[in-house]
Amino acid sequence: MVLADVQRDRTVAIEAVDGPRAFRRRLMEMGLVPGTEITIRNVAPLGDPLEIEVRHGRLSIRRSEAAQIRVRT
Amino acid sequence: MTPPLAGADDARLPLVALAGNPNTGKTSLFNALTGLRAKVGNYPGVTVDRRVGRITTARGEVEVVDVPGCYSLVARSADEQIAVDVLSGIGERRPDVVVFCVDATQLARSLYLVTQAQELGTRCVIALTMVDEAKDAAPDPRALADALACEVVSTNPRRQVGIVELRAAIDRALAAGAAEPVWRWTPSPGLRERLDQVRAALPASWPQLDALALWALQSIDDEDELEGIAPSLRDAVAAAVPVEDAARLDDEIVLARWRWLDERTAGLIRARPDRGRTEQVDRILLHRGFGFLIFAGVMFLLFASLFAGADPAIGLVERSFGWLGDRVRDGLGAGLLTDFLVDGVINGVGSVLVFLPQILLLFFFIGLLEDCGYMARVAYLMDRLMKAMNLHGRAFVPMLSGFACAIPAVLATRTMERRRDRLLTMMVVPLMTCSARLPVYSLIIGALFPTAAFGLSTKSLLLSAMYLFSVVTALVAAFVLSRTVKPLKARRLPFVIELPPYRLPRLRDVARMMWEKTSAFLREAGTVILACTIVLWALLSFPRHLPSSAPDYDAQIAAAPTSEARIELEHQKEGDLRRHSYAGRLGRALEPAIAPLGFDWKIGVGIIGAFAAREVFVSTMGVVYSVGADVDEESQPLRDAMRAAKRPDGRPVYTPLVGLSLMVFFALACQCMSTLAVVRRETGGLGWPMFLFAYMTTLAWVMSFLVFQIGSLLGY
Structure with missing residues (x-):
């Protein structure tokens, strides 16, 4: 399952981050590493991007990027 | 590149760097530490603000x-490279101590950077910020100091809390001297081998550190946009990291650091920071309905204050310089020196200062929006729309400001982190209908079009059409440029932005930014604008005598029976001089190039004059048509003169079709040297302003050509 398919406010754990090198490295350096809990908290009014909560902080990432984050429930 | 800053960069003083994640209160801390003793320039080779200040500690002055x-x-890019260059002293002096701003609510993420710096052997001091916000979640400074083996000071720069203690901690760290590299993890044998391989290839001028070899392994690849990396180092990295191994290599390094951080910070983060108030505000500001309404309101306020609110101040600048010019003219009498001082220098300084009201206002708004956290929400709300054109969500504010004036709008692109996003925005902002185009449109519409069509005012119809046209062209241009011009291409980079909690903006920090932006504009773009104004003045005023075939205006003026007749003769003389000036000759030389657009050489002269500022087109046309420079877009004599103008074959010069072609030309052509001057300043070279000028002018020529030729074929 990927993060983009997870319901709002449902906390899941990151399994792996896929995608091009610079992309996955940036996300992992910001703390999105396997095992980290992650929750979609909001969706922007136009449907994209998403507001996610991770490590007590809020980040905004695009849906297409959330589709590169594999998660397990 | 900027020249060294006067009074700063003193190599004899101890050097302290201030680093940290975005949104950690770093700017506030810098301001609180250095007070008013700071200067802003650029980092060499890139256009990223470099702020340098001084503090006094027990041991004396520290930079x-x-x-x-x-x-x-x-x-990945030259901009991001700055941090590692500064911290490790590549191309710069290596700091003796680095103060890290660590957000108490975002402990683990803030500390990731600190672990990297410790691997470099940096002497670190941690300034814990946002402690008031974290409340119970704030870590115990002593426990944090133990975990990281460095000084930790709890601060609140907004209230000057902890600043004295931080100075003392910096002092102790300076006394402790250089630090040894500290690695919190042990590289695997495979990675160890690669590190040794790459370390042997590090340039001799770099510190010979494992951490820099590690940095090279992660940063250098086929896709990076780094600058100044020795080819031998590139080859060594390419040999050490086959493409298929890159992901596994990143995993090993990043996960090892996080394992250590998670273990060490688990006991330090005592609670989840309370975001209740921010969430309540976001429920309204990011709401499907209200959110956009409020967004529209905020943006309207910003736009209205730039467009109309700045008017009194702009008028004041213009009147003051007009007054000053008149005084100088009265005092010195007519002559070349007077003309140079009044029309060249005073007018030139005025044409620089006239931008200040809008620049100050725009950065006042940007400062407030940035500081309170709403700017991140602008990007969040607008990303969906802007990304369709490959623009950054934050490009919305510069684009909107472009409707008032491209100069502050181009300066505002610095709020975007990535150079590529800044460049693309700068390339399309000048296409927005700025307020200087309005007088030109008004003159053309008033002179050449009927006052009403379909029961509606032609002026409002055509003006609305021109606004729409400019928005569509800017968006299409962004889309096309981002797909065709290599440095503007959208790479697959994550759009990861933080949504920080809402915070009260601090006026002192906002005022400081307004001052820094304005002084940088005056210093780096103002001088160029002034020089260009003087050159244009010379082109339009030399030579100062008429050919012998011209009528003897001076004798006629002296013999004029009435003052009206005298004024008319003076206007005729002025017009004749302008027609024979270098700009006039240039206009004639340009005629074959602009004839297919429906323009004659007089329009050519107007276009050259408009390069100083688009609205100058109106007064230049006044001079060329011998009705005097003292005209505005509502001037009836100028309209009449334009309507009466005939081509050699007797057809009128101006038809509605020519008017349309001229408006399209003004909408698209880069008719503004001030824009080019600020783009040069913001891109750090001549390449981008030349590209901007070339693509916009070509686009303008082609579109005007199509309008005029197709219109002519259709019989208009």
Whole structure:
């Protein structure tokens, strides 16, 4: 399952981050590493991007990027 | 590149760098530490603000340099490279101590950067910020100091809390001297081998550190946009990291650091920071309905104050310089020196200062929006729309400001982190209908079009059409440029932005930014604008005598029976001089190039004059048509003169079709040297302003050509 398919406010754990090198490295350096809990908290009014909560902080990432984050429930 | 800053960069003083993630209160801390003793310039080769200040500690003066906010030292671009260059002393003096701003609510993420710096052997001091916000979640400074083996000071720069203690901690760290590299993890044998391989290839001028070899392994690849990396180092990295191994290599390094951080910080983070109030505000500001309404309201306020609110101040600048010019003219009498001083220098300084009201206002708004956290929400709300054109969500504010004036709008692109986003926005902002185009449109519409069509005012119809046209062209241009011009291409980079909690903006920090932006504009773009105004003045005023075939105006003026007749003769003389000036000759030389657009050489002269500022087109046309420079877009004599103008074959010069072609030309052509001057300043070279000028002028020529030729074929 990927993060983009997870319901709002449902906390899941990151399994792996896929995608091009610079992309996955940036996300992992910001703390999105396997095992980290992650929750979609909001969706922007136009449907994209998403507001996610991770490590007590809020980040905004695009849906297409959330589709590169594999998660397990 | 900027020249060294006067009074700063003193190599004899101890050097302290201030680093940290974005949104950690780093700027406030810098301001609180250095007071008013700071200067802003650019980092060499890139256009990223470099702020340098001084502090006084027990041991005397210490220099403080601000490092751009970042989450990691690993870099993909020249902009991101600054952090590692400053911290490790590549091409610069290596700081003796680095103060890290660590957000107490975002402990683990803030500390990731600190672990990287410790691997470099940096002497670190941690300034814990946002402690008031974290409340119970704030870590115990002593426990944090134990975990990281460095000084930790709890601060609140907004209230000057902890600043004295931080100075003392900096002092102790300076006394402690250089630090040894500290690695919190042990590289695997495979990675160890690669590190040794790459370390042997590090340039001799770099510190010979494992951490820099590690940095190179992660940063250098086929896709990076780093600058100044020795080819031998590139080859060594390429040999050490086969493409298929890159992901596994990143995993090993990043996960090892996080394992250590998670273990060490687990006991330090005592609670989940309370975001209740921010969430309540976001429920309204990011609401499907209200959110956009409020967004529209905020943006309207910003736009209206730039467009109309700045008017009194702009008028004041113009009147003051007009008054000053008149006084100088009265005092010195007519002559070349007077003309040079009044029309060249005073007018030139005025044409620089006239931008200040809008620049100050725009940065006042940007400062407030940035500081309170709403700017991140602008990007969040607008990303969906802007990304369709490959623009950054934050490009919305510069684009909107472009409707008032491209100069502050181009300066505002610095709020975007990535050079590529800044460049693309700068390339399309000048297409927006700025307020200087309005007088030109008004003159053309008033002179050449009927006052009403379909029961509606032609002026409002055509003006609305021109606004729409400019928005569509700017968006299409962004889309096309981002797909065709290599440095503007959208790479697959994550759009990861933080949504920080809402915070009260601090007026002192906002005022400081307004001052820094304005002084940088005056210093780096103002001088160029002034020089260009003087050159244009010379083109339009030399030579100062008429050919012998011209009528003897002076004798006629002296013999004029009435003052009206005299004024008319003076206007005729002025017009004749302008027609024979270098600009006039240039206009004639340009005629074959602009004839297919329906323009004659007089329009050519107007276009050259408009290069100083588009609205100058109106007064230049006044002079060329011998009705005097003292005209505005509502002037009836100028309209009549334009309507009466005939081509050699007797057809009128101006038809509605020519008017349309001229408006399209003004909408698209880069008719503004001030824009080019600020783009040069913001891109750090002549390449981008030349590209901007070339593509916009070509686009303008082609579109006007199509309008005029197709219109002519259709019989208009």
